[in-house]
Amino acid sequence: MTYLSDNDREAPVLVTGATGYVAGQLVRRLLEEGLDVHAAVRDPDDTTRVAALIALSERLPGTLRLFASDLLSPGSYAEAMVGCRVVFHTASPFTLNVKDPERELVQPAVEGTRNVLQEANRHASVERVVLTSSCAALYSDNADVQTAPKGVFDEDVWNETASLSHQAYSLSKTLAEREAWNIAEQQSRWRLVVINPALVLGPAIDEHATSQSMNLITQLCDGTLKIGVPDYGVGIVDVRDVAEAHLAAAFLPKARGRHLVAGHSSSFIELASLLRAHAGPSYPIPTRHLPKWLVWLTGPLADKALTRKIVARNIGHAFRFDNTRSRECLGLEYRPLAETLNDMFDQLVASGRLSK
Incomplete structure (x- = not known):
């Protein structure tokens, strides 16, 4: 599907954090549409780090220019933004095990957003900014849906429960979007x-790329979690x-506001079941839930990021959402979950991270 007019292709677009997991697939689509992409990278x-982007530009009709940038340095995006009509701000840290959440998560997310958008104020060519936010800006825990006005997560909901000591990543995304x-x-x-994605899975443009999403699927298949998984809704x-969704947000004339981008309400055990159906019995993929009491007791010992409060407010709770706005306003048609997982698994095998 294309959203672009010939006029849209006349000006370059900027993608911050262009070597990222989501940004890579965004750059691919922009190059497919024949756009001049200014890719801001460290x-x-x-x-x-940039090999996969260059490989895309060599086989797709668009053009790619790389620009050095620093998320925390004011003015660092000035050169990359010259002449751009659309700015895609995807750059933001995503890590769970942090020692100083203020410095490692909140500061770069908020200051980076401020630096990019204030730079947009200085460039008369900029007409639209598309921000990659997160579902984490809507909620901290699945149990938060109990206080949501409609009983589901949607674009009207804002995260009111995150803090530096509880779901600090969610706090960083909430403060950055605000x-x-x-x-x-x-x-x-x-x-x-604004685009607010749920947990993002699927193949990267670089089969050797690393991300929290890649780590999750690898651990589901390599035996790390073979004894079982929590009943955690995602x-x-x-x-x-x-x-x-980013392309539609940038070029559909009427696109505006927030968009919850989620295709499926799933769980770790469903992901495991779908992966097992594709991978076959030779992979040690978990087949059962761990009891909640056991996860509550031992989880924080194995993973400091999995606190007992997170266990209490997420395990046994489904992810309930309404994606009507993304389907009706952006025209999204979500892929089947099995397709996402199968493509991701095949890439992990091809890269050697999972044995054949």
């Missing part, structure tokens, strides 16, 4: 459109559908 001379809306509302030249969306 180090354009790091041939290993900062984006504050900056957007203080001007009238460019429009902010929202899932394919990374390629997230890229499509």
Whole structure:
């Protein structure tokens, strides 16, 4: 599906954090559409990190230019933004095991968003900014749905329960998105459109890429979790559908506001079941739930990020959501969950991270 007019292809677009998991598939789609993509990366001379982007540009009709940038350095995106009509801000840290959540998560998320959007204020060419936020800006825990006005997570819900000591990543995404809306509302030249994805899975443009999503699927298949998994409900969306959502947010004339981008309400045991159906019996994929009391007792000992509060407010709770807005306003048609997992598994095998 294409959302672009010939006029849309006349100006370059900027993608921050272009070597990221979501950004890679976004760059692929932009290049497929023949756009001039300004890819902001930490180090354009790091041939290993940018190799997959360059490979895309060599086989697709669009053009790619790499620009050095630093999320926490004001003015660092100035050169990359020159002439751009659309800015995609995807750069933000995503890590769970942190020692200093303020410094490692909140500060780069909020200050990075501020730096990019204030730079957009200085460029008359910018007409739209698409921000990659997260479902984490809607909620901290699945149990939060109990206080949601409609009994589901949707775009009207904001995270009110995250803190530095509980779901710090969710706090970073919430504060970063609020900062984006504050900056957007203080001007009238460019429009902010926000994408709030659930847990993103699916193949990366680089089979050797690393991400929390890759780690999860690897651990489900390599024996790390063979004794069982918690009954943990998760929202899932394919990374390629997230890229499509960004394209629609950027170029559909009426796109505006927040968009919860989630295709499926799933769980770790369902992911395991689907993977097992595709991978076959030779992989030590878990087949049962761990009792909640056992996870509550031992989980924090095995993983400091899995606190007892997280166990209490998520295990046994389903992810309930309404994705009507993303389907009706962005025209999204979500891939089957099995397709997402099968493609991801096959890539992990091809890369050697999972044995054949």
